[in-house]
Amino acid sequence: MSSEEKNPHASENTGVVALPANTAWPVVLAFGATLCFASLVMNPGVGIAGIVLVVVALVGWVRQIFPHEHHEDVPMVAHATIVTTARTEVGRIQLSEVQRSYLPIESYPIASGIKGGIAGGIAMIFPAVLFGWLTQHSIWYAVNLLGGAGAAYWTNPTTAYIAAFHWSGLWIAVVIHAVICLLVGLLYGALLPMWPRHPILLGGILAPVLWTGVLHSVLWFINPAFANRIAWGWFAASQLFFGIVAGLVVARTGKIQTRQPLPFALRMGIEAKELMSTEQEDEK
Amino acid sequence: MRKNEGGGSVVWGLSQVRQVGRSAVRPVVRPAFRAWLVLAALSIFPGVAAAESASSIPNMMRPEATPAHQIFSLTLFVLLITGAIFAVVAGLLTVAIIRFRSRNSGTTIEPPQIYGSTQVELAWTVVPVLIVAVLFLTTARIIFAIQDAPKPKNALDVTVVGHQFWWEFRYPALGIVTANELHVPVSPVDHPQPTFLKLLSADVIHSFWVPRLAGKTDLIPNHVNTMWIDPHKPGLYLGQCAQFCGAQHAMMLLRVYVDTPTEYAAWVRNQQKPAAQDPTVAAGRTVFETQACMNCHRIAGTAATGTFGPDLTHLMSRSTIASGATTNTPEHLREWIKDPAHYKDGALMPAMQLSDQQLDQVTAYLATLK
Amino acid sequence: MSTASRGMDLPAEQAWKLPSRGRVGMLSLIIGESALFTIFVVAYIFYIGKSLTGPTPAQVLEVPILGTICLLSSSFTIWRSEHAIEHGRMRAFAGWLAATILLGVIFMAGTAIEWHKLIVQDGLTIRTNLFGTTFYSLVGLHATHVILGLSMLSVVLVLALLDRFPASQSERFAVIALYWHFVDVVWVVVFTVVYVIGR
Amino acid sequence: MSNLQSDLPMPIHGTLESDKARRSSTALLEWLQSWVVTVDHKRLGILYILYSIFFLLVAGAEAIFIRIQLAIPNNHFLTAEVYNRFFTMHGTTMVFLVGMPILFGFANYVVPLQIGARDMAFPRLNALSFWLTAFGGMLLYFSFLGGGLYGAGNAPDVGWFAYAPLTARTFSPGNATDYWALALIVSGFGTLGTAVNIIATIFSMRCRGMTLMRMPLFTWLYLVVSGLTLVTITPLTAAQFMLLIDRYLGGHFFDTQAGGSALVWVHFFWIFGHPEVYVLVLPAFAIANEIIPVFSRKAIFGYPAMVAASVGIMFVSLGVWAHHMFTVGMTSVTNAFFVLSTMLVGIPTGIKIFNWIATIWGGRVRFQTPMLFCLGFLYQFLIAGLTGIMLSVAPMDWQLHNSYFVIAHFHYVLVGAIVFCIFAGLYYWYPKATGRMMSERLGKWHFWLFVIGFHITFDTMHFLGILGMPRSIYTYQPDRGWNTLNMVVSIGGFIQGIAVLIFAYNFIVSYFRGDVAGDDPWDAWTLEWTTTSPPPVYNFGEEPEVRSRRPLWDLKHPHDTDWEYEG
Known part of the structure; x- marks a missing residue:
């Protein structure tokens, strides 16, 4: 658009604002269009009236905006707007000079979580495959349990069937495994810095144990075929394997500074004791 | 078919179909x-x-x-x-x-951002x-x-046809056609005999819903759907059309009778018979066959072969009329024939303008159709 | 927000550029129109081969090669006229514009002849079968858009011939041209669906 | 709050005509005419809102009639025919004549003010859009009368979803269904125009310094909503054209006798219908995004995540429509796909809820009426989301689909979330538009009665659905166990009705007697509060310039500005 189009309501001289002039053509056009549609349920005469109105309104409208939009000048009334607030002070978090910012102070980069997830996911394959090999002499057993008997809808599979190789089982298992490992890795990357001490203990042992426990109680419902054949010892072992590897990878990645000098409590936004005391001091 | 000792539940053909608490593997x-x-x-x-x-x-x-x-x-x-x-x-x-x-309305301080x-x-x-x-x-x-449950060999097939505003049930293997009240055999957990329903519609979209037996499935014109039920206990299960289908959608009620094997066999035998021929109500039959009734209704063994309305061959074997709008008594039947709008305003059955005498006759005739 | 600008005053002379409202509005309209056409196209594809009675597309449809070539080349001519008005060459503008309209009219004439043949010779109307219903709806919807475009272009042409459409209006013309390009692109889709896939 | 005192209400739009001049009848006519021919976004916004509130009362009255009919079994208060018209008109009105116009009314009023513009990008198109919407609504309601004049006298009675082939000439003779389609096509064009206009306004009319990532979330969400509207309302229009082709020209799109498919309509309707829910609920989020931070005295938590979640919801919402169709007999794989896509909606929605809670956390919450409604919204939307998860589980949906559980679920969204936010928005911007505060005392009455009525009605409806009560039935048998619950639902409906009447009273009386508001009564942070209340016709004397998401915070705290920290 031309430059004067760029700001259609620009004021030429101070004290006056050019605004689009009021016009009846839109309402006439709308009414005409409605009549056109209404003629289907009424009678053709209504439609003819509608068409006439539409044509007249369109011509009128074009004349309103062509070649230049019709404007009218509205006088500007001096009005000093004073932006004030009674709340002149701002509470601060006292742990740093930066009062308002992002949480937490330093953290693992998000990529570390992804790396941890990938590493843990790869590490986890070994105990799982070992389990299949030792119990069924098939490296595909664990894979098919997850992918075939679990998610694909194999009806009533036999153990021998599960132990054999199946493309559908393999790719479904790989997708599930990869997605869940990545997500859990991300979660580790996000949550581990909130428990600043013992990342291995928390992420490597406590979390897998909790996770295994939860799965143990609900897996029979999520997936009975899987649950019937699962060996919980092996399962817990592979979870721990994942947890420790992922935790190590995450924890070993250097932390990066975020501009968030806050303790865990404030980082979570859950605890605000420090926050409250600061406020109260300020209020006094 | 597998027997499951844990809870006594058998689920035919499906290892994954297992009910809560019924598996032997983790009974504790x-x-x-x-x-x-x-x-x-x-x-x-x-x-x-x-x-x-x-x-x-x-x-x-x-x-x-x-x-x-x-x-x-x-x-x-x-x-x-x-x-x-x-x-x-x-x-x-x-x-x-x-x-x-906020504890202090006059505060001058903003919280940390x-x-x-x-x-x-x-x-x-x-x-x-x-x-x-x-x-x-x-x-x-x-x-x-x-x-995707596989269909066992002994499954009963029923074709359900939705009409504005009633249900037609056809048992193709048994040669039975009835309406509004579906009879199926009980499917005890150790000898399952499920019923597979083929769902069709004669006019608009309806939906078959008996909540205690299964979720609903729509009956769509020009589109075949299927669903299955395997009721474990005999009894009457209520449902109704669950897709708005016009004026009397609310009165498109559905009754599923789950019969014991003997009851069911007796019901099938009765339904397979042609309509009762009682000479004492011949006048009523004549009314039925000479008025427009026969254009829409069928009574096996008579000239009435219409298919727009429910099959009336064994009308009195059903406990309701007008798709559950009222109970099936001769008085209600007479009122219904006289003025369908009385029970079901908007039902497609027209008031036939019969004389009182004709009404009595035709009601008496219909009352013999056990 | 880039880190570079944080905490710094926005320099007064730094240009504050926003897209033109005409183009944004037309692009939005085109997105909406695309959804409209998508529904008709999906219906057409869904009903291919589902008619219970004849005639079938293979029996009666002829590929409108001439019309298609004309319509598609009109995208080129309107682009030339856009170019011309931007550079203030008003006669070239009017010439290319007239060519665009001519090509559009040839396309519409082709459609009219096709429909006449289908209705009179082949007895295919909108009520005949599903093919008739979907065909006339989809092609008709597109034709409506062509007619709308042609009317707008004709108004511009008349104004241009009367010297009432100065070069300063080039931005507005660009918006109309955008619409015309859209109508052309839709024809590519309609053509593919109706005359290639559906036949 | 300002100390200005005045006994006269200010003219609502801020042009400088004198009130006294209005007293004579010619002046009154002129004043009315000035509203009809106006192209001012603020006046059009007010027209939209008044129009919607009128239809809110109409459709609310229809709901009351529906609830009287259902309060007891085998009731003969309404005939089946009238009941079917009422529930069809209730649904159609609430969605198309209340929800969409009022939310676009907010956009019309607030968006240009928030981005520091003097008007919408296309002021005349804006007027056209409003009048198309308005005449569309009138055409729809004309069916009550007009049917008698032109054809079978009736209103649409095929449900707001108007499933084919019930809408075919065979099953729906007369013109009722035509009124439904035509009216919605007309108002649909209006909606399309508004959506185009809002997008162009947001992209092309922002004031200096307002980059996309500095826009208030309200404006951001309206950008998303308008984009979604473009690709949502047009499929409905297309399907309605097809319906009219079938009905008037003898086409076969939905003619199952000629090989057409009833399911095609169902698909097309829900391709519109599901995103439509997001078209309605995203503006509600937009309102909450303004009010919750201001009344918690904290910046919104996770602004970029909120933007991303909104855009995410927009895209995901386009791929979930068939979850309204789990019972039509799609393949198991298709069903599973739509289960997954539907559940995915829960993720961005969850992010939003968490971010709102985090915004409140550590803040200093003031319980004024707008905030009360927003808090009600948060709880109810949480429940609505969770029942939504239940319905996304296809096997549960096989039971619950088309039952009162679904009615309860979507009223939790439409009333519990959207209407609550609409009320919050009305209380929040009323002082800006009129210069007067709405009564806080009546507002609290309104809130508490409405919350109580809402929960009595809609919590109970969930149980009716579990007990097997289908929707759209005009009466029911007394032996189904639904009697008491239905009576409870109806009582709740009446309580809500009373609450809405209190609101209407407050809305009118406050215009004449409310406290004078001043420019910035809530101590808020977006640009609309820098101008007078009501704003002058040109909005801002000099065009504002912003450097952060909260320009007023920067002005109020010149030593502790936002732009030092944002990024």
């Missing part, structure tokens, strides 16, 4: 877990306990067939998860509101994703178990 954990689920469900649903006795309530929480039962188990599982989410999130919100309420936290936000993104994964895998399993 599951009943306890189930009790906990039921408790959770009941605590948020006082109506269930109150309604426990009335069998006429089409309550999805009191399933009596495998599909409904699987849905019920899934419901409890989903209620548990969503209940937990609700407790956590609503709890946090409540704590936040109470704890951070915090813009966000990638870490926390990432965490509360990933956790829901994991919950969704669990919910999805569970749901998918039940979808496949119910929808």
Whole structure:
């Protein structure tokens, strides 16, 4: 658009604002269009009236905006707007000079979580495959349990069937495994810095144990075929394997500074004791 | 077909179709877990306990067939998860509101401003994703178990045709056509005999829904659907059309009689007979055959072969008329023929303007059609 | 927000550039129109081969090669006229514009002849079968858009011939041209669906 | 709050005509005419809102009639025919004549003010859009009368979803269904125009310094909503054209006798219908995004995540429509796909809820009426989301689909979330538009009665659905166990009705007697509060310039500005 189009309501001289002039053509056009549609349920005469109105309104409208939009000048009334607030002070978090910012102070980069997830996911394959090999002499057993008997809808599979190789089982298992490992890795990357001490203990042992426990109680419902054949010892072992590897990878990645000098409590936004005391001091 | 000693439940042809607490593999954990689920469900649903006795309530929480039962188990599982989410999130919100309420209206200080936290936000993104994964895998399993259940050889086939505003049931293998009241044999858990329904529509979209037996499936013109039920206990199960289908959608009621094997055999034998021929009501039959009645209704063994309305060959074997709008007594029948709008304003059956005498005659005739 | 600008005053002379409202508005309209056409196209594809009675597309449809070539080349001519008005060459503008309209009219004439043949010779109307219903709806919807475009272009042409459409209006013309390009692109889709896939 | 005192209401739009001049009848006519021919976004916004509130009362009255009919079994208060018209008109009106116009009314009023513009990008198109919407609504309601004049006298009675082939000439003779389709096509064009206009306004009319990532979230969400509207309302229009082709020209799109498919309509309707829910709920989020931070005295938590979640919801919402169709007999794999896509909606929605809670956390919450409604919204939307998860589980949906559980669920969204936010928005911007505060005392009455009525009605409905009560039935048998619960639902409906009447009273009386508001009564942070209340016709004397998401914070705290920290 031309430059004067760029700001259609620009004021030429101070004290006056050019605004689009009021016009009846839109309402006439709308009414005409409605009549056109209404003629289907009424009678053709209504439609003819509608068409006439539409044509007249369109011509009128074009004349309103062509070649230049019709404007009218509205006088500007001096009005000093004073932006004030009674709340002149701002509470601060006292742990740093930066009062308002992002949480937490330093953290693992998000990529570390992804790396941890990938590493843990790869590490986890070994105990799982070992389990299949030792119990069924098939490296595909664990894979098919997850992918075939679990998610694909194999009806009533036999153990021998599960132990054999199946493309559908393999790719479904790989997708599930990869997605869940990545997500859990991300979660580790996000949550581990909130428990600043013992990342291995928390992420490597406590979390897998909790996770295994939860799965143990609900897996029979999520997936009975899987649950019937699962060996919980092996399962817990592979979870721990994942947890420790992922935790190590995450924890070993250097932390990066975020501009968030806050303790865990404030980082979570859950605890605000420090926050409250600061406020109260300020209020006094 | 497998027998399952744990809870006495047999689910034909499907290893994955297993009801809560019925598996032999983990008998210790599951009943306890189930009790906990039921408790959770009941605590948020006082109506269930109150309604426990009335069998006429089409309550999805009191399933009596495998599909409904699987849905019920899934419901409890989903209620548990969503209940937990609700407790956590609503709890946090409540704590936040109470704890951070403004105590001092004249305050001159703003609280510290915090813009966000990638870490926390990432965490509360990933956790829901994991919950969704669990919910999805569970749901998918039940979808496949119910929808793709193989059809056993001994299954009974019934074709259901939805009409404005009544149900037609055809038993192709048995040569039976009836209306509004579906009779199926009981399918005891150790000798399952499911009924497979083929769902069609003669006019607009309807939906077959008997909550205690299965979820609903639509009857769509020019489109064949199927569903199956295997009621475990004899009795009457109520349902109704669940897709708005016109003026009298509300009076498109549905009764499913689950019969014991003997009752069912007797019912089949009776339905297969041609219509009763009682010479004492011949006048009524003449009215039926000379007025427009015969254009829409069929009575086997007479000139009436219409198919727009329900088959009346064994009308009196049904306990309701007008698709459940009223009970099937001669008085109601007479009123219904005289003025269908009295019970069902908008039903497609016209008032035939019969004289009182003709009405009496035709009612008397119909009353013999046992 | 880039880190570079944080905490710094926005330099007064730094240009504050926003897209032209005409183009944004027309692009939005095109997105909406695309959704409209998508529904008709999906219906057409869904009903291919589902008619219970004849005639079938293979029996009666002829590929409108001439019309298609004309319509597609009109995208080129309107682009030339856009170019011309931007550079103030008003006669070239009017010439290319007239060519665009001519090509559009040839296309519409082709459609009219096709429909006449289908209705009179082949007895295919909108009520005949599903093919008739979907065909006339989809092609008709597109034709409506062509007619709308042609009317707008004709008004511009008349104004241009009367010297009432100065070069300063080039931005507005560009918006109309955008619409015309859209109508052309839709024809590519309609053509593919109706005359290639559906036949 | 300002100390200005005045006994006269200010003219609502801020042009400088004198009130006294209005007293004579010619002046009154002129004044009315000035509203009809106006192209001012603020006046059009007010027209939209008044129009919607009028239809809110109409459709609310229809709901009351529906609830009287259902309060007891085998009731003969309404005939089946009238009942079917009422529930069809209730649904159609609430969605198309209340929800969409009022939300676009907010956009019209607030968006240009928030981005520091003097008007919408296309002021005349804006007027056209409003009048198309308005005449569309009138045409729809004309069916009650007009049917008698031109054809079978009736209103649409095929449900707001108007499933084929019930809408075919065979099953729906007369013109009722035509009125439904035509009226919605007309108002649909209006909606399309508004959506185009809002997008162009947001992209092309922002004031200096307002980059996309500095826009208030309200404006951001309206950008998303308008984009979604473009690709949502047009499929409905297309399907309605097809319906009219069938009905008037003898086409076969939905003619199952000629090989057409009834399911095609169902698909097309829900391709519109599901995103439509997001078209309605995203503006509600937009309102909450303004009010919750201001009344918690904190910046919104996770602004970029909120933007991303909104855009995410927009895209995901386009791929979930068939979850309304789990019972039509799709394959198990298709069902599973739509289960997954539907559940995915829960993720961005969850992010939003968490971010709102985090915004409140550590803040200093003031419980004024707008905030009360927003807090009600948070709880109810949480429940609505969770029942939504339940319905996304296809096997549960096989039971619950088309039952009162679904009715309860979507009223939790439409009333519990959207209407609550609409009320919050009305209380919040009323002082800006009129210069007067709405009564806080009546506002609290309104809130508490409405919350109580809402929960009595809609919590109970969930149980009716579980007990097997289908929707759209005009009466029911007394032995189904639904009697008491239905009576409870109806009582709740009446309580809500009373609450809405209190609101209407407050809305009118406050215009004449409310406290004078001043420019910035809530101590808020977006640009609309820098101008007078009501704003002058040109909005801003000099064009504003912003450097952060909260320009007023920067002005109020010159030593502790936002732009030092944002990024």
